[in-house]
Amino acid sequence: MQSAVRMTGIVKRFPGVVANDGVDLDVRPGEVHALLGENGAGKSTLSNILTGLYRPDEGKVEVNGQVVNFASPKDALHAGIGMVHQHFRLVETFTVAENVVLGEDDAPFLMNQQAVATRVKEISDRYGLAVDPSARIWQLSVGEQQRVEIIKTLYRGARILILDEPTAVLTPNEADVLFATLRAMVAEGRTVIFISHKLDEVMKVSDRVTVLRGGRTVGTVDTANTSTRELASLMVGRSVEFSRVTRVNRADNSTTVLELTDVTANDDRGRVAVQSVSLTVGRGEIVGVAGVAGNGQRELAEVIAGMRGCSSGTISVAGRTVQSGRARVAIDSGVAHIPEDRLHTGLASSHSVEDNMALKNYRSREMSPFRMLRRKAIREQATGLVDRYDVKTPNTSTPVRLLSGGNVQKVLLAREFSAMPKVLVAASPTRGLDVGAIETVRDRLVEAAEGGVGILLISEDLDEIMSLADRILVIYEGRIVDDLSAVGADRQRIGLTMGGVAQETVR
Amino acid sequence: MRSPVRLERRLEQPRWLNWSIPVISLVTALVLGAIVLWITGKNPLEVYDRILERGFLGKRPIQGTLITATPFAFTGLCAAVAFRMGVINIGGEGQFYVGAIGAAWVGIAMTGQPVGVAVVGMVVMGMLFGAAYGSIVGVLKARFNTNEIITSLMLNYIAGILLNYLIFNSRSYWRDPRSMGFPSGKPITERNEWTDYVVGGVKIPLGFLIAVIAAGAIWVLYKRTRFGFEVGVIADSPRAARYAGIRTRSTIVLVMALSGALAGLGGASDVGDFRHILDAKGLQLGGFGYTGIVVAALARFNPFSTLLVAFLLGGLTNAGYALQGPDFPSGLVGTLQGLILFTAVAGEILVRYRIRANRRRTQAVAS
Numbered sequence: 001m002q003s004a005v006r007m008t009g010i011v012k013r014f015p016g017v018v019a020n021d022g023v024d025l026d027v028r029p030g031e032v033h034a035l036l037g038e039n040g041a042g043k044s045t046l047s048n049i050l051t052g053l054y055r056p057d058e059g060k061v062e063v064n065g066q067v068v069n070f071a072s073p074k075d076a077l078h079a080g081i082g083m084v085h086q087h088f089r090l091v092e093t094f095t096v097a098e099n100v101v102l103g104e105d106d107a108p109f110l111m112n113q114q115a116v117a118t119r120v121k122e123i124s125d126r127y128g129l130a131v132d133p134s135a136r137i138w139q140l141s142v143g144e145q146q147r148v149e150i151i152k153t154l155y156r157g158a159r160i161l162i163l164d165e166p167t168a169v170l171t172p173n174e175a176d177v178l179f180a181t182l183r184a185m186v187a188e189g190r191t192v193i194f195i196s197h198k199l200d201e202v203m204k205v206s207d208r209v210t211v212l213r214g215g216r217t218v219g220t221v222d223t224a225n226t227s228t229r230e231l232a233s234l235m236v237g238r239s240v241e242f243s244r245v246t247r248v249n250r251a252d253n254s255t256t257v258l259e260l261t262d263v264t265a266n267d268d269r270g271r272v273a274v275q276s277v278s279l280t281v282g283r284g285e286i287v288g289v290a291g292v293a294g295n296g297q298r299e300l301a302e303v304i305a306g307m308r309g310c311s312s313g314t315i316s317v318a319g320r321t322v323q324s325g326r327a328r329v330a331i332d333s334g335v336a337h338i339p340e341d342r343l344h345t346g347l348a349s350s351h352s353v354e355d356n357m358a359l360k361n362y363r364s365r366e367m368s369p370f371r372m373l374r375r376k377a378i379r380e381q382a383t384g385l386v387d388r389y390d391v392k393t394p395n396t397s398t399p400v401r402l403l404s405g406g407n408v409q410k411v412l413l414a415r416e417f418s419a420m421p422k423v424l425v426a427a428s429p430t431r432g433l434d435v436g437a438i439e440t441v442r443d444r445l446v447e448a449a450e451g452g453v454g455i456l457l458i459s460e461d462l463d464e465i466m467s468l469a470d471r472i473l474v475i476y477e478g479r480i481v482d483d484l485s486a487v488g489a490d491r492q493r494i495g496l497t498m499g500g501v502a503q504e505t506v507r
Numbered sequence: 508m509r510s511p512v513r514l515e516r517r518l519e520q521p522r523w524l525n526w527s528i529p530v531i532s533l534v535t536a537l538v539l540g541a542i543v544l545w546i547t548g549k550n551p552l553e554v555y556d557r558i559l560e561r562g563f564l565g566k567r568p569i570q571g572t573l574i575t576a577t578p579f580a581f582t583g584l585c586a587a588v589a590f591r592m593g594v595i596n597i598g599g600e601g602q603f604y605v606g607a608i609g610a611a612w613v614g615i616a617m618t619g620q621p622v623g624v625a626v627v628g629m630v631v632m633g634m635l636f637g638a639a640y641g642s643i644v645g646v647l648k649a650r651f652n653t654n655e656i657i658t659s660l661m662l663n664y665i666a667g668i669l670l671n672y673l674i675f676n677s678r679s680y681w682r683d684p685r686s687m688g689f690p691s692g693k694p695i696t697e698r699n700e701w702t703d704y705v706v707g708g709v710k711i712p713l714g715f716l717i718a719v720i721a722a723g724a725i726w727v728l729y730k731r732t733r734f735g736f737e738v739g740v741i742a743d744s745p746r747a748a749r750y751a752g753i754r755t756r757s758t759i760v761l762v763m764a765l766s767g768a769l770a771g772l773g774g775a776s777d778v779g780d781f782r783h784i785l786d787a788k789g790l791q792l793g794g795f796g797y798t799g800i801v802v803a804a805l806a807r808f809n810p811f812s813t814l815l816v817a818f819l820l821g822g823l824t825n826a827g828y829a830l831q832g833p834d835f836p837s838g839l840v841g842t843l844q845g846l847i848l849f850t851a852v853a854g855e856i857l858v859r860y861r862i863r864a865n866r867r868r869t870q871a872v873a874s
Binding site: 071072305306307326327328329330331332337339341344345346347348349350351355358359360362363368371372373375 | 513731732733734735736739740743744746747748749750751752753754863
């Protein structure tokens with residue numbers, strides 16, 4: 001059978017990095033083909049080559065048996081290849097129908113709203129992509145916006161669809177709907193390339209899997225003949241254990257390093273987001289905060305890190321009350337913070353690795369005596385940290401936005417841990433990272449706790465909290481609704497309280 | 508229809524582009540200008556020769572160029588300093604006026620003091636007035652998150668009205684009581700006029716020397732100090748700045764004050780170096796504040812390049828005046844100047860993008 005897509009010996013070099021180093025990919029028509037790999041394994045580069053965004057330095061791309069040489073995404077589209085990006089390319093104030101025809105080559109000057117709407121409706125009915133053609137994008141949920149992106153590529157006649165980590169933004173239910181859509185598309189003879197680093201969903205939705213590691217193809221396997229465990233070891237190059245982490249020193253709860261008493265704080269729109277929260281974190285203790293996203297986790301983290309003032313209540317670090325809403329005070333009193341939004345909050349992304357390593361201690365006497373920067377000291381600090389935390393970067397003056405996701409997080413971790421904090425607030429520290437990087441981050445957290453840091457781990461990933469935390473708090477609508485020990489914690493109970501079912505009813 | 512070439516974003520910007528692109532831009536402008544001149548029946552080489560001669564070659568042309576360049580240098584630095592933090596200060600114009608008001612006050616009021624004291628007084632007052640005026644924009648932005656482009660632009664008009672009021676519509680301290688028919692400013696005390704410094708036979712206005720010192724100070728401030736680091740982080744991501752414990756609000760106010768102070772210095776130099784009065788009409792005709800934005804943009808907000816661009820633009824302006832005549836309309840001068848600015852801005856694109864030939868996509872259409 002002729003391949004839908006065949007890429008052989010693809011090499012793509014970027015300054016300082018070889019993103020693809022002889023990648024082979026062979027996709028059969030009418031299958032869901034998963035492209036699995038860690039962040040930085042070369043998945044995105046490969047798909048950007050296939051969609052004409054980049055040109056390969058070496059190698060051959062064939063579509064339906066013909067050698068192609070795309071100069072732009074338009075060329076790729078003409079050959080029937082469409083891509084659904086992780087970050088949507090939609091105009092918020094336009095309607096669904098308008099977005100679908102936007103950028104079409106031979107679009108007439110005046111748009112035939114009716115005809116477009118009918119076609120959109122037709123496509124959405126056929127593949128179960130429920131969306132109202134006349135709705136404006138900003139009115140839609142993230143899941144619906146993704147459907148618009150898919151409709152857009154189908155409308156333009158794509159026979160081969162590439163989806164870049166499509167489930168990253170979806171709820172589990174939405175993901176299931178998406179999988180059904182993908183199946184419907186392949187049933188019709190279309191081909192789907194599904195990029196992911198989540199093993200479970202790859203197992204669930206794909207027919208075959210190609211695993212990339214370090215810019216090379218490790219292998220292609222039939223999903224039916226493999227297991228999560230095998231894929232994981234192919235992906236990281238060794239077998240990975242997912243289990244509860246055991247720590248050398250158990251928490252020493254006698255000394256409290258972080259204490260919140262009746263803290264109430266507003267969100268950016270001035271509504272109460274954190275409601276009389278009281279909690280304590282002991283020395284060397286990891287306290288997990290579980291909850292569905294948007295229940296005040298971000299605001300809670302920001303209040304502790306001093307980025308947000310509280311309207312009432314007190315925060316004390318190592319027994320001393322700290323003024324709220326002053327990040328500098330929080331930093332100086334020993335609070336480290338790994339924010340959810342790494343690239344724009346935790347790091348100044350256009351700045352170099354070395355500047356980012358010094359982002360919090362540039363004020364110190366070592367880095368800037370008499371308020372004058374010592375570039376040499378800043379560089380030396382960065383060189384040391386890059387080494388110690390194994391950050392993969394061409395050099396210390398590379399802007400962090402050019403690093404891969406895992407290395408970005410390593411820069412952040414290196415800076416925050418090297419400041420010798422008493423308290424660490426970590427918000428979704430492993431989100432979006434690949435298995436290898438997740439392991440590193442978790443190891444570092446455990447290591448820090450063993451060294452006596454009190455950690456507040458805020459995460460939506462219940463597995464992560466269960467495997468790391470000593471104690472679990474459940475947050476719902478800005479309140480702490482449950483507080484239980486992690487050992488032997490009842491998942492069902494946590495799940496229910498996260499969903500707002502009162503604790504009393506659960507018991 | 509497809510265009511035969513297309514622009515492709517550069518993944519990195521090689522260093523050699525930083526000097527080669529401006530050179531190529533200039534050459535392109537000269538070639539285009541030559542075509543225009545040739546069409547209108549002039550000898551391009553002759554015209555270029557005259558531009559060089561009038562603007563840049565010899566002591567007298569250079570002296571003239573320095574005089575024209577001085578206000579451009581200050582307003583250019585004013586725009587550059589703010590833009591380095593991502594703040595677009597259109598208000599150099601108004602801050603320039605207000606600085607001139609402050610300096611003129613000192614220049615008129617101080618009599619009998621040693622010369623140096625009065626000059627320092629004018630410099631300081633010009634900076635303080637400009638800084639105060641600039642920080643209005645900063646405070647509004649820091650406290651209420653107002654758009655600095657709009658507030659600073661509106662403050663320009665207010666400063667213009669203030670100038671008119673002081674000279675034309677009131678019997679203010681700045682107005683010369685002896686000027687009856689057409690009101691004008693009161694001259695500053697003669698011994699308070701700034702002196703030129705002669706270097707290699709070329710008279711350099713004190714103001715230009717101050718601009719050179721200011722550019723050096725700005726470079727050090729932004730490259731080598733904590734404050735400069737903080738400004739850079741705010742420009743990159745205000746959220747990251749807040750996260751790192753940087754006091755973003757006070758930094759915004761300080762940078763706007765600094766920006767205003769530089770424009771105010773320009774105003775002080777206008778009074779002390781050149782006009783020796785508060786010239787309400789002349790200041791507003793100059794449009795120095797707006798030219799400064801162009802200067803800073805062409806210099807890519809680097810303080811030293813700002814001085815260089817100000818000098819080049821000063822020379823072009825002067826040569827333009829010299830060229831104008833019955834057989835050489837001012838529109839043609841404007842065209843030549845415009846071509847140079849146009850290619851310089853166009854060249855900017857080439858720093859960030861590269862041109863690729865569009866191959867036909869025969870192979871691509873395979874189905």
